Amino acid sequence: MIRFNENNEILQEDEYRAILVGIALDEDISHSMDELEGLAEAAGVTVIGQMVQARQRPEKATCIGRGKLEELAELCGSMEADTVIFNDELSGVQMRNLEEALNVRVIDRTILILDIFAGRATSREGKLQVELAQLQYRMPRLTGFGRSLSRLGGGIGTRGPGEKKLETDRRHIAGRIDDIRAELKRLASTRALQREERIRSGIPVVALMGYTNAGKSALMNRILEETAGDEVTEMKTVASKDMLFATLDPQHRKISPAGGTDFILIDTVGFVSKLPHGLVEAFKSTLEEVRDADLLLHVVDTSYEQRDFQIEVAQRVMDEICGTRPEEIMVYNKMDLTEERPLDASGHDALFVSAKTGRNVDELLRRIDRVLTGGLVSAAFLVPYDKGAVTSALCAGGQVESMDYTETGTVLRGRFRREDLGRYRAYLTEETAGPGEGQETQTR
Ligand SMILES: Nc1nc2c(ncn2[C@@H]2O[C@H](COP(=O)(O)OP(=O)(O)OP(=O)(O)O)[C@@H](O)[C@H]2O)c(=O)[nH]1
Ligand SMILES: [Mg+2]
Structure with missing residues (x-):
């Protein structure tokens, strides 16, 4: 191999x-x-x-x-x-x-x-995620595996040591799978805590998403550069390379645009078609970061002839990991490489940019700001009767569509300010949709 x-x-x-x-x-x-x-x-x-x-x-x-x-x-x-x-x-x-x-x-x-x-995984979590996917792939294929992956070659009908060896291997792999799952769970809970903290802080999260090599990491670096002035350091920039799957581990950076709302920008793994199911499963906690973002920047390589295919691939992966999709801006990157300005059929807000030259990145930042500050978010709260002040605050800041008085408290449904979702998170009910749901859509 x-x-x-x-x-x-x-x-x-x-x-x-x-x-x-x-x-x-x-x-x-x-x-x-x-x-x-x-x-x-x-x-x-x-x-x-x-x-x-x-x-x-x-x-x-x-x-x-x-x-x-x-x-x-x-x-x-x-x-x-x-x-x-x-x-x-x-x-x-x-x-x-x-x-x-x-x-x-x-x-x-x-x-x-x-x-x-x-070959690309560098962090402990990334390596474990890949190993888990590899073992899950290998497990059902132990019998009759070809020379590529094992030299057992025993297969069905072979008795004796071959079969015994297979059984030992299988048990060994199953044990390793359990160990990895346990460790990933621990790592995921740390990640979940960090995410909770971000939500509580009320800082919105914007995630870069799209086909591998579209320029997500390059765009993150460009946004860092445009917003940090002289402060942008080597430490802050992320690796951007002309190769498939250059980024595996999610990277978070705080962005503070001049005159705009601060947000956390997440750069993460790129997509490819028929992404193995085991891999999507293993990368679940990484992909959840994209799913839970307030806004997605769907980055497309405009210069690539088969960009429509790549857009479709990314949309399909998102469908697999998301119930409710966050709001999306289509970012047609690498506009410096082509004169073409393809019509966007996705129905989302669309913008042509170049991470390389920086063209239109200021406009992108303005649009991000509009989405983050402009919209109210659909949610439902259950507020106990002794917390009247919370009910009042929610009513004052949002658009309440219904109020039901239940045994345990008032159920408020409607559209609320993002900060209130963070501030009164303890009272959110399960029927609350993903954080991106219900935001006002932008028009081109
Ligand atoms: N000409 C041009 N090249 C770009 C632009 N943006 C990115 N690139 C190049 O495209 C290649 C891929 O960029 P990355 O930022 O690594 O892409 P990515 O989407 O993060 O890729 P993965 O992490 O592998 O999924 C690099 O060689 C970049 O220099 C752009 O606007 N113009
Ligand atoms: Mg990348």
């Missing part, structure tokens, strides 16, 4: 020459195949060919059909490929069958993504 050293450089023990294989179930998968090529390259693999088969559904034993498999075996031979990368997740059995038939290393998109993540 592809391995990285401590500096995230790929260990070039072997040259990998790979053929990519995709299954098209009634759809055009060309974008997805291009993306797979990008992922392969990010992992240091040279892509020498591509093969797509249109099928109703993947073949159970080998993913692709028999004829296509023979064709692929021939192609591997004639092109001297040593690796085949499937665009979809393979089962352990499929992987083993394919390796037997093709006589090359067989991997899938998930392993590729997990490997890139493993």
Whole structure:
């Protein structure tokens, strides 16, 4: 497998020459195949060919059909490929069958993504999150795993030591999964505390979100620079690099725009299509930071031809992690690279900027400020009868839509000031939607 050293450089023990294989179930998968090529390259693999088969559904034993498999075996031979990368997740059995038939290393998109993540993770939490996703991927595939991931090769029907070894491995992995989960839980509770503190402080949170390499980190640095004057230090800036998944661990920075409301800006992991479910699961606490933000800046690489595909990918990941979506501004970044100003179909506020030149970043800050100060937030409070002052304060600052007198106190529903949500957090009820819900929408 592809391995990285401590500096995230790929260990070039072997040259990998790979053929990519995709299954098209009634759809055009060309974008997805291009993306797979990008992922392969990010992992240091040279892509020498591509093969797509249109099928109703993947073949159970080998993913692709028999004829296509023979064709692929021939192609591997004639092109001297040593690796085949499937665009979809393979089962352990499929992987083993394919390796037997093709006589090359067989991997899938998930392993590729997990490997890139493993090479990029630097914090303890990040490393544990990736390891958890890797183990969860490996667990159900222990039997019949191909040569890529284990040399067990025992498989179904093998008796004796092979099976015993498998059982020990399985138990070992299950134990490790439990340990990691426990530690992640501890780390997540620290994070939750910090988040609570931020909410209590009443400082709104703005999260950068979008496809990997769109320029989220670069934009964070530019915003820091524009708002901090001379104070911006090396310490404050975040790493921004021309590579997939440069950022894994969330970074928080306080932004104090001149004449505007202070806010916390969060930079976090970028998205890619078919982000492995285990990875989304493992990165849950990281992604929750995006979900719970007051405002999302959806950063798009305007210069990239397939930006619509990338926007859709990001929206899909957000749908997976969010019940109620925070308000969003579409930030079309890298405007310095293209004359094109594509029409935005998302229905959100949209703006063209360049993190590189700083163009329109001042306008972006103004829009952020408008959203953060302008809107009231939908919420519901249950205030005990002996806290009349709280009820009065909520009524004074917000727009109360209904008041119900229950056994335990007054239930107030309506739209309230953000500061009041922080200040009277103890009285918020569960029916309160995400912090972004109900804000006034901005028009272009
Ligand atoms: N020309 C140009 N390049 C940009 C701009 N913004 C970012 N870049 C470049 O795009 C690349 C990716 O930028 P990052 O800030 O690392 O992107 P990201 O969205 O944080 O990426 P991940 O953390 O990998 O998800 C870097 O090489 C940046 O220098 C821009 O406005 N114009
Ligand atoms: Mg980044």
